[in-house]
Amino acid sequence: MAVNAKKMQLDTVGGGALIELFERDLQQVLGNIADPNTSAKSMRKITMEIVFKPDEDRKAATITVASKAQLAGTREVTGSVFLGREKGANVAYVNDVRQEDMFPESGARNGLQAVTQ
DSSP states (O other): OOTTOOOOOGGGGGGGHHHHHHHHHHHHHHHHHHOTTBOSSSOOEEEEEEEEEEOTTSSOEEEEEEEEEEOOOBOOOOOOOEEEEETTEEEEESSOTTSOOSSOTTSOBTTBOOOOO
């Protein structure tokens, strides 16, 4: 056996790629846990896979390394839109255009300009 032969270990798999992939996916999982838009109760998972494909003579093998993070999806947010048509096209509005705006952004109320002192 060669004097410089190194046995395969987790930190040498794929030239260190396995550790790098884990660290990348760990950051994704930790960020997903910290995100207030995701469920705190959902489980997150990191799946590491090492596939060995031996040569015909079984003296060597090609390895493929993969990592996958399974994250929690974002929580649902419910809201309303108001549907209409404008110039022949379907449109959606965030407010009901059939009602007058009670607090318009321009400061006008009921069509009158607000009086300032």
